[in-house]
Amino acid sequence: MASTSISSTLGAGSGVDFQALASQLVDAQFATKLKNLTNSNTKLTAQITGISQLKSGITAFSNSLTTLVKGGSLATQPTSSNTALLKTSALPGAKLNGFSASVEVRQLAAAQSAATGALPSKTAPIGTGMLTLTLGTATVADGAMTDFTAGSGSPINIAITATNNSLTGIAAAINARNAGVTASIVSDADGSRLVLKGSTGAAQAFTLNATENVGFEGLSALNVGVGATGTTIGSVAKDAIVAVDGVAVKRSTNSIKDLIDGVQLDLVGASVGTTVTLGNSSPAANITQSVTDFVDTYNQLLTVIKQETDSKTGTLSADPAAKALTRQLAQLTITRLVPGTSTDGPTTLADIGIATNRDGTLSVNATKLSAVLAKDPAAVEALFADGTGASGNGLAGALSAISANATNPKYGLGVSADNYSKAQDKIAEQQEKITEQEDKLRTRLSTQFAQTDARIAAYKATQDYMKQQVDAWNASKG
Template sequence: MAISSITNALGAGSGVDVAALVGSLVDAQFANKTAQLTNQSATITKQISGVSSLKSGITSFASALTSLVKGGSLATAPTSSNAGIVNVSALSGAKLAGLSASVEVRQLATAQVATSTPRPDTIAAVGRGSFTLTFGTAEVANGAMTGFTAGAGEPISIPITAGNSGLSGIARAINAAGAGVTATVLTDSAGSRLSIKGATGEAKAFTLTATEDPEAPGLSALNIGPGGTTTIGTVAKDAIVAVDGTALKRPTNSIGDLITGVKLDLVSASVGTTVTIGSTAPTASLSQAVSDFVETFNQLNSAIKEQTDPVTGALRSDAAATGLQRQLRQLTLTPLSTGAATGAPTTLAEIGVRTNRDGTLSVDSNVLSSMLNKYPTAVEAMFADGKGASGNGISGALAAISEAATNVKTGLGASAMRYSKAQGDVASDQSDLSDAEAVMTKRLTAQYAAMDARVAAYKSTQAFLKQQVEAWNSSS
């Protein structure tokens, strides 16, 4: 008989609710183990959640601080007294405290632009053959190139075939060569012109010389160079910048090698106008950064305290979590810069970051203000970009803590793997327990089914005997 049929018939003979009895017996047998596994699963789930929360907290903290430091707002920045003539920005790793220089922009760097005479349309064939593009220095007068000296670079050949023999096709062929010039087609009521522009700098002047296919001549009409019919609209020139009175040339208007640590972006030429280049310390930004650091630290510290609480904390026995807490508590006393002047601060504690009795941090604004005024360079160095531990700034120190905390062998990464495995083991035990309950249920059901059948047989025999006795009594 199938188990379902047995269960439906149980109790028919004995009158006992055998299904409920079996269920109660099985539950009683496995109640303690079931509760134990359920509690273990709940505890591990909290541990996994706690580890994930702390890992996210420390990595986000370290990443945000690194981004802030790399953003440059915490470093001394160069200044220009006239941004309409020259803009300035700091180069990576620059130390600009005390920067002072004067700049006069006498000439901007320009690029040669050569434009052909108008043609009726952009599609009609000009000719076939090839162009030779050569870079060098040029002499130009009244829009005409009067002289050219080739540079050391190899000339570049640009083939012009039947498929690209119109102005548009020639422009495409020149651009496809990637030779350092850009070709466009300009159109107005007078017709279409081929315009070619090079890079800035006097050594980037160029000639374009046609070698014509005898069967399809015409390309020489687009020649650029002495004797050519194209117009030189803009002449290739170097920028001329006088730094502290010394005139220097550069091929571009973005210059990073004239003033140490500073990139100059030339905006306009103004002969006789001196622009003062100086620097400004990020006092307000550093003060705000310290306050933001303390606020974020306290949020993370609160989360760690909750997870490691000796009574209720899910991670109270987790060495990685308690190790993270210990490392963070030592952070205010960790040297963050090296080579500081005598008396200059090198730790957070020395610039007014105080550790309270409950482990939180607070800022003594008076001390911080005093340190920023007395030792701006030293405080800035503590927030300099760096990796690793001591001597590489607060972002480096915090990054080292984050890396250790999330390590998959000794940190929270290892804890996460350990708890995940434990959760899998509990799930396996719960599955085994469920199988054992099913086996016991089947066994007890079969036992009680057999008992119930015997009781039913006894009752049937009893009823028959009773009937016979009553029949005998009646006949007598």
């Protein structure tokens, strides 16, 4: 016989829908608790969303300003009168107001290059033994090295065995040593050549000498140096020669950072007798625009913060980290951004015309900003110097410190987000427990109602039997 569940038979004897009654009683007992938990969970979700908005807002604000400052557009930049010969850029921390110089590029730094004769295949074995690479200075004439003086560094030995004795293997073996000489293979209709190139600078010339294994000769065809006949010197190792304000100096590269304080010189071409004039360009226009952009972005972020922390409608009205962020931002205009400067020059945003309004928003006094830029451009520029990580190290540094404090996982918005998430986890646990309690109560009530329904059914059966007996007795008397 097929079994019948308790819940499906409830009410069969009494006619009462005990199943619906059990569900209604269970729902009524836990409805208030579930409603409160749902409301709390909804509030926590809104708080987590609010925290996420504040974190992303202050982080994006700080990162954007840092990127702008590091880009150099808010600092005085060096200029070159002839970028076809010489390009310039400012080094970190450079102070170039009033900077000027004259530079003559007499010679570019060059690297030695050498190429072997064409070989039929880049994968065919050449020979085995040892290749010795030596750096130093060289004299070259008509593609041949006529003299070489080894430098102070130790020669580099490169073992060539049966596993790497092709052009491809030899090039890989040379490159693996990272000795300042790179190897590549150039192929054309005539065959494949091993091409070697060193670093720039007269002291970076090189020789390559083979010590061959008897019976496996062939590596000497790759020799580079005095008397080598199988290779050709394509370019000669040279130092750059520049004259700064008439003083000639040599450097091993075409990118020079140690001749003029705060300026990197990138040599592009050489022209003896041509003087390149270096000067500087003011970032005043960029600073003015950036100040306006900063204020606009600050006010947009402040609007979001005020909405989230509103005492009546804000989801974060009682959040300590959100309140701390509000206080820190409010102090930004009066924070001393440049430590150690004289009190005569501007050291705060307020000093350059950025004012805090009664509602907490910022505004720019364009007239005051222009006047300060004209009077002390270097001091204004210092407020936007590249110095991130701590308050008192430029505006980017101050804002970065605020962002770091606000998002700190130990005491900032990160803690709030973590607390709200943990609270949601607890609510989920409580909801799960209530679901279990509901199931147990529903089962218990169903069992009790089934017993009641069975008793009622028994009473009805007895009643029907007695009625039948009475009816039968009355019929017999008639």
